[in-house]
Each structure stands twice: as structure tokens, then as C-alpha cells.
């Protein structure tokens with residue numbers, strides 16, 4: 358794993374944006390794997406700024422998001438569909454037909470299976486953006502999930518529901534389940550960029566780099582991926598010896 362430590366979260370966003378923009382310029386029909394949450398917001402702003410200033414086009418780009426909550430409508434203000442539309446897709450020239458998020462309404466098992474197939478049929482993900490949970494999860498793959506897992510329905514841990522409750526009126530409103538790409542699906546990406554900012558991630562970051570590769574810390578599996586880059590701010594890198 359390559360590790361880049363930046364002075365601030367703004368620098369993390371700029372650094373990550375360079376990788377995405379370079380790829381989109383080099384391969385205009387690339388497949389991007391996208392994440393939600395607080396961490397990638399700065400990256401998406403950088404992409405929007407670059408689109409407005411330099412006209413980098415996403416016309417031929419396809420995207421696959423990591424996950425979607427079960428039990429809230431895609432039009433709900435906290436759905437990941439809404440997040441992606443308002444924080445990125447509505448502000449660049451990507452085609453709506455080329456954006457993919459798990460469909461968390463209807464036959465969930467069938468939808469999850471179909472999503473995994475869709476990623477494969479598209480040719481696999483060129484560049485996957487990831488965040489990390491304070492418990493070391495990637496996407497909604499919580500501690501203990503099988504490294505061989507593919508897209509499926511997942512029950513969210515209480516700690517994750519608590520972390521995400523800042524986006525909802527109350528903890529009760531936070532969904533209990535999600536459809537999430539699995540660890541094996543994520544490991545299939547050619548290149549992975551994991552972004553982490555803030556002290557709350559320092560422990561998980563240290564363990565994923567310096568600890569055992571173990572299902573109790575899902576992100577540790579990335580030690581086995583041959584092209585993963587971690588982009589951290591100083592707070593998230595605080596517990597690393599190599600800082």
C-alpha cells in the first residue's frame with residue numbers, strides 16, 4: 358500500500374481529485390467506483406470545480422456506488438441516490454444511464470445479485486474510492502464479514518448506525534440494513550483510493566496498515582491488494598509510525 362499524508366482534509370480532497378481527473382482524461386470511458394459519507398465530499402467538490410474550470414468530461418464515464426440503505430425511498434433526502442445526485446451527478450455532464458447504485462427497493466436478494474453481475478458485465482471497476490469506518494469497515498462490510506463476500510443485504514452494526522445518525526433526525530430513523538458491495542467485489546477494482554480524515558479514523562488506519570490481515574478489521578484486506586493508495590490527513594495518520 359502506498360500512503361500519502363496531507364496537511365489537511367482539503368489537501369486530501371485535492372490529492373484524490375488528481376487521481377480521478379488523470380484517469381478520466383486518460384480513459385474517458387473508465388469505470389469509477391464511488392463512495393458516500395462525509396469523507397468524499399471534498400473530492401466531489403474538487404471534481405465539480407475542475408469540470409467547471411477545465412471542462413473535464415464525464416460523458417462516457419460509468420459509475421458504481423458501493424451501497425444504498427434499505428427501507429428508505431431513493432428520493433429520501435438521506436438516500437445515497439440523493440447524495441450522489443446533489444453532491445456530484447447533477448453538477449457534471451455524466452449520463453444518468455451510466456450511473457449505478459444498488460436498488461434497495463423490491464426483491465433485495467435478486468437486486469444485489471444483479472448489481473454484482475452488472476459490475477462484471479461492465480468490465481470491472483478501474484478506480485474505487487473508499488472511506489473507512491471508525492470500526493474498520495469498508496462500504497458496509499462490518500467487522501467479521503467474509504473476505505469472499507459479494508454484493509448482498511447487510512445488517513448495520515449499532516456503531517455504524519450511531520456514526521451515521523448525524524445525517525438523520527434521530528437514531529431511530531437510521532436504516533438497519535443496506536445493500537452493499539462485498540469485500541471481494543471491492544478487491545476486484547484495478548486501483549483503490551482509500552481516503553481518511555480526522556482523529557476518529559486514526560486507530561482503524563493504524564490497524565489496517567500495521568495489524569494482521571483479519572476479518573475483524575475489514576480494511577486490513579487491502580494489504581493484499583496490489584494497487585491501493587491511502588490518502589490521509591495528519592489527524593488520521595496520527596498513530597502511524599511511518600508518518
Ligand code: PGA
Pocket residue numbers: 393394395396397487488489490491494495496
Ligand atoms: P464517513 O464514513 O466518510 O462519513 O466518515 C466513512 C465510512 O463509514 O466508510
